[in-house]
Amino acid sequence: MSQSEIYIALTEVFQEVFDDDSIVLTPETTADDIEGWDSQAHVSLVVAAESQFGVRFRTADLETLHNVGDFVALIEAKREAVGHG
Amino acid sequence: MEQLAWLPAHPELGAAIGAARKLPDAGERLAEAIRLAGFRRDFTATGRIDKLAQLARQEGAGAGLTTLRLAILASHTVDHLVPALRVGGLGRRLALNVHVAPYGMYRQVLLGEDAALAGFAPHLILLALDAEDARIELSPDASEADVAAAVALRTEELRRLWRRARARYGAQVVQQTLVPAEPLLFGSFEALVPAAPYAVTERLNAAIRSAAREEGVLLLDLAWQAARSGLAAGFADPVRWHQAKQLVSPLLAPSYGEALAAICGAVAGTSRKCLVLDLDNTLWGGVIGDDGLEGIRLGQGNATGEAFLAMQRYAAALGRRGVILAVCSKNTAEVAEDAFAHHPEMALKRSDIACFVANWNDKAGNLRHIARTLNIGLDSLVFVDDNPAEREIIRRELPDVAVPELPEDVANYPEVIAAAAYFETASFTADDAVRSRAYALNAERAAALEQATDLPGYLRSLEMTMTAKPVGPAELPRATQLINKTNQFNLTTRRYTAAEAERLAADPAAVMLSLRLRDRFGDNGLISVIIARPDAALPPGEMLIDTWLMSCRVLGRQVEEATLGILAGQARLRGATALIGEYRPTAKNTMVAGHYEKLGFRHMKPPAGAEPGAAFWRCDISDVQIPKHFIEVEAA
Known part of the structure; x- marks a missing residue:
């Protein structure tokens, strides 16, 4: 799965979690840019992304997520680690 | 068992939610949200259905739902569970208004004067505590008596909180049991050490259950739910706990929502009352009209026969706790009755069945007849049939009837029916135990009426x-x-x-x-x-x-x-x-x-x-x- 494919799939996750088809993600997108992205929604995003990408984030990983770019990089690294490539 | 296994899968649930959002009329959107709540859904789809319903409700749509106000006082984060709870309510014809008190503040809210809670005027107050909050700190070598005293003290405090909730708010109290989240300290030896953490939690749960029985408090028995659902690991996910103080993982929110909504439904009176059973390949293996009394598979001796017997026993046990039993089968009446009268292995007796319909008419018509005969609504019926086509027809023709999706093997039917919590109750009395019999007696009275001339x-x-x-x-x-x-x-x-x-x-x-x-x-x-x-x-x-x-x-x-x-x-x-x-x-x-x-x-x-x-x-x-x-x- 390429980085752009991850962006596309992650965009769908965001659209579903926030129930908003108009969401467009960029690496710089942060919680301030999306209405409703609070700490609870953040957990929902993490859980939905785990299901979508077949990965599991560590407690420590979750503290490094500051924007969508971090999120994508983390998914990519996790997928490589579990052999999805 | 898969989560919400009793609900049918929707081929395009996400798209259906999107399409529902575009319906012009709020009433139509709410009706569609209620329909979609009846499909198997993960927590994301559940959240979207909730949003669909909430917006429609804010625009004034009601759809004939019963409104119930539930306040949740929790020692852990529950906000992520509320959408699933409300969607579970939709499946039980409830419009649930939910008030979540600030997390960890349940004592202050109950013992003080909380204007927000008073203004909300809850019908139900859920006290959702976790093992961490309830922890009793004891040295591992503390004596049996020390543990007993500590458990009694903690239970006494809960009783005071329950009484206060009831006296101040007139609310029915629901107490959540403690999910043992701590790892075993002693392994299999754990329960032999009075002060081992897991043993203490179990003991506290036992004390909470008996106190609840005495005080008229209902239980959200999360400890049993977690143990029975096979999802125990997900119920208490330590990562989610450390990240957001979530006791229940968002992934399990739909299950949690169903369990709590079932209690709300029981209190509001929307639980189902009657289990309607198909016969061939539901209560016995084979087709009695073709295979004959000797040919059907039922009872000891082979695995299939035992599985059908177990299904019958479960149905009979439901009958003994007050669920009305009925039969709806495509069969010749005499042939179907013959199995009840003469098959030696039948666990269900003809007298257990309050309304027995076996004919060649369509089942939707027969279910209507059953509801009329028993004087209950179609929304009181649960229809169990092994045939997917029959299930689909009833879901389409009679959307008020609950039709559980069933696994291929009848061996799994009872657990699916049980997990759906159709017959959740807020009380159990001696009258319940004889209710099924009472409905059956009514059929005899009806026969007497036919004989009487005036x-x-x-x-x-x-x-x-x-x-x-x-x-x-x-x-x-x-x-x-x-x-x-x-x-x-x-x-x-x-x-x-x-x-x-x-x-x-x-x-x-x-x-x-x-x-x-x-x-x-x-x-x-x-x-x-x-x-x-x-x-x-x-x-x-x-x-x-x-x-x-x-x-x-x-x-x-x-x-x-x-x-x-x-x-x-x-x-x-x-x-x-x-x-x-x-x-x-x-x-x-x-x-x-x-x-x-x-x-x-x-x-x-x-x-x-x-x-x-x-x-x-x-x-x-x-x-x-x-x-x-x-x-x-x-x-x-």
């Missing part, structure tokens, strides 16, 4: 005796149950929690009566509740009939006529001059629209502040005329 002759032949008793502690659970689940013969459909009912029963100015009816076929149990009381909107001396409800089991027996005599006598004892009857129309109670007129009351202008749409009727005590009836009345 109605008075039939009624006289029943040899009915009615006992009237003020509602006391013994009657309270069943009376509360009737108050909260009687829909058809219910003049006002006022619902009262056990706490409110208890208060009414203790009020010397009010009359709160429970009526039992016996006849030559047996005891019908507690079948009617009447509440009459003075009302601020009425002149002194006049009593408002706040509640008049009756079980539909005894319709057409002139119980109402006999009841009027009892009620008038009680009102006279309290010096009342008139009885004021109220009828509040609902979608389900049109059968009693003419109730007061039939009893000789005169129509009157509604008093000030009356519910819009309610009709009022008046009867002066001096004018009470008891219509002729054939019931002998005993005062107890």
Whole structure:
């Protein structure tokens, strides 16, 4: 799965979690840019992304997520680690 | 078992939610949200369905749902569970309004004066605690007595909180049991060490359960849910705990929501009442019409036969706890009945089945017939059929009937039916245990009616005796149950929690009566509740009939006529001059629209502040005329 494919799939996750088809993600997108992205929604995003990408984030990983770019990089690294490539 | 295994899968749920959002009318959007809530859904889809329903509700859509207010006081984060709870409510025809108190503040909220909670006026208060919060810190070598004392202390505190919740808010309390989240310290030896953490949590749960039984508190038994669902690992995910103090992982939110919504439904009276069973390949293996009595697979000796026997035993056990059982099968009636009469391995007996329909008509028509015969709504039925095509037809034709999706193997049917919590209850009384039998007896009465040449002759032949008793502690659970689940013969459909009912029963100015009816076929149990009381909107001396409800089991027996005599006598004892009857129309109670007129009351202008749409009727005590009836009345 390429980085752009991850962006596309992650965009769908965001659209579903926030129930908003108009969401467009960029690496710089942060919680301030999306209405409703609070700490609870953040957990929902993490859980939905785990299901979508077949990965599991560590407690420590979750503290490094500051924007969508971090999120994508983390998914990519996790997928490589579990052999999805 | 998969999460929400009893709900059918939707091929394109996400797209269907998106399409529903574009419907122009809020009522249509809410109806579609209710329909989509009936499909298997993960937590994201559940959240979207909730949003769809919430927006439609904010625009004023109601869809005939019963509104119930639930306050959650939790020691852990629960906000992520609320959407799933509300969607679970939709599946039980409930519009749940949920108030979440600040996390970890349950003591302050309950023991202090909390304006937000008071303003919310909850029907239900859930005390959602976790093992971490309830932890009892003891040295591992603490004695048995030390542990017992610590557990007793903690349980005592909970009792105080429950009593406060009930006294201050008149709410029904629901206590969540503690999910043992801590890892084992001693392995299999754990339970042999009184102060081992897991052992202490289990012991605390046991103490909470028995205290709840004594205090009339309901349980959200999350500890059992977690253990039984096979999802225990997900219920308490330590990552989510450290990240957001979530005891229940968002992934498991749909399950949690269903479990809690089931309790709300039980309190609001929307639980199902009747299990309708197909026969061939549902209660036995094979087709009795083709394979014959000897050819069907049922009973000991082979694995398939044992699986069907286990299914029958589960159904029979449900019958013994008060679920009405019915049969709906495409078969020749004699052939189907023959299995009940002559197959030696049948765990279900013909007398367990209150309504037995075997013919070649379509099942939708037959289910309607069953509901009519038993005098219950289609929304009280659960239809179990191994045939996916039949299930699909019923879901389409009769959306009010619950039709569980079933696994391929009948061995898994009971656990799926159980997990769906269709028959969740807020009480269990001796009357429940005999209810199925009572419905079956009704069928015998119906047969007697067919033989009788005239109605008075039939009624006289029943040899009915009615006992009237003020509602006391013994009657309270069943009376509360009737108050909260009687829909058809219910003049006002006022619902009262056990706490409110208890208060009414203790009020010397009010009359709160429970009526039992016996006849030559047996005891019908507690079948009617009447509440009459003075009302601020009425002149002194006049009593408002706040509640008049009756079980539909005894319709057409002139119980109402006999009841009027009892009620008038009680009102006279309290010096009342008139009885004021109220009828509040609902979608389900049109059968009693003419109730007061039939009893000789005169129509009157509604008093000030009356519910819009309610009709009022008046009867002066001096004018009470008891219509002729054939019931002998005993005062107890």
